[in-house]
Amino acid sequence: MTFLKYTRDHYLDLLFFVVCLALTNLILWLQPQQLIIASDLLYLDLLLCLFFGLYFASTYWRKQHWYREIQLRRAAQADSLNWRLDQTKAYAEQYTATYINQLLDYHQQSLEKLHQQNQDQKEFIAGWVHDIKVPLAALQMLNETYREHLPEKAAYQMTDELTRINHYVEQVLYYSRLDAFSQDYLIQEYALTPLIKQVIRENAAYFLHKKIHFELLGADETVLTDEKWLVFILNQIIANSLKYTADNGHITVKLSHDQQGVNLKISDDGIGIPEEDQARIFAKGFTGSNGRQINSNATGLGLYLAQQLSIKLGHQLSVASIVGQGTTMTLRFPFLSYYNDEFGQQVR
Incomplete structure (x- = not known):
């Protein structure tokens, strides 16, 4: 976050300081027992503005590390989901960091659970395809053996249906392997x-x-x-x-x-x-x-x-x-x- 944006976010603090400074000047100027010289009042205002400016700038620089970490997280994109926020001294930022880290932990747990479910599903599909191929191969052998005893149309239809089943099984197998293509x-x-x-x-x-x-x-x-x-x-x-x-x-x-x-x-x-x-x-x-x-x-x-x-x-x-x-x-x-x-x- 730039200093200008930080200033815009804290414009109420600046407005409050200006109002307090104006009220202080007004009270001192209208004080009947004291003779206030304008140059002295201006000098006091400059000192107060200097002290407030130093305080405001130091507050910004203390929070700049926090904002820089947030910016780095945004730049990291996908990797940012594995990057926990560090705790800070400010209570508001500690609360925010704790909440974000809890969300990241929940996201990571959900992701691991989803990954495990996906892996289990792939293993089940691979096992199912392996198991279904055994009776399918047996049916193909039976078809080859007894097709001569069937009418020509029925024999071709049986072969067509078995081939179609085999194609569908292959589709399921290759679909389950699509994400692991680089390994095979x-x-x-x-x-x-x-x-x-x-x-x-x-x-x-x-x-x-x-x-x-x-x-x-x-x-x-x-x-x-x-x-x-x-x-x-x-x-x-x-x-x-x-x-x-x-x-x-x-x-x-x-x-x-x-x-x-x-x-x-x-x-x-x-x-x-x-x-x-x-x-x-x-x-x-x-x-x-x-x-x-x-x-x-x-x-x-x-x-x-x-x-x-x-x-x-x-x-x-x-x-x-x-x-x-x-x-x-x-x-x-x-x-x-x-x-x-x-x-x-x-x-x-």
Whole structure:
């Protein structure tokens, strides 16, 4: 706090001093028994003003440490919540410091409790996903064993539903791990074509059931990424395309590169995304008009997770769509200038 602001806050003290000084002068001047010389009265006023000014300034300098600590706390922002105020000699400031420190203690306790609850929830989700995968794997084995004895339509439907359950379980697992991403990733060079084919194989039942034609265009490209997380991202995009593409439709994956990076474009000829929804499709929980009208069970997590993981990996995910014509999701892998191969060329 500046001296000017401090003075404004204590203007009543100054006003009280001026009134008292004026009354004192008036009483002395009107004293009939004493002859008061104006110069002596002025000298007395100057002494009183000097003493009061010294007192006022010393009070400000004593409190300046307190105000400076408050200013440092404001500048610290988030760290200020872990910074307790020191006690002072003034009772009013002691009361304020005690109250603020009690609030900080309560905040810290609440934060620790919330953190523990969040950690317990993550551990429960991770355990639940691990446990659910066991019966899910058993169901998939049973489906593979007995699907020949089922009608073709029922067999494909069973496979589709199991694959969908597996995708939802993966979404839950990756959502719970989103905050701990930095502890579970490994950036290496990977060829994109094998990863794309892996994702297509995982969704083969969908392609077969809906008779959707798949085409991979462009030469293979090598990028710096994490295999597990990238496969999950591609799975979310492909699953979304399959969901909103009609039977006998087309899904195309095209690889290309320019001077700045590699582009992976996944295009479909599905129903498309309304223009007003395109800016929000990566928001958590957003299902849009398509999700509400066509797929009422949509969670709004798939593209949100794909976008968040892309950002954490240093990739860029964008969308372009025309209603009734289809959608193109572009996953861009910028070249990283600080990764160079032995020939001095940028690694993709």
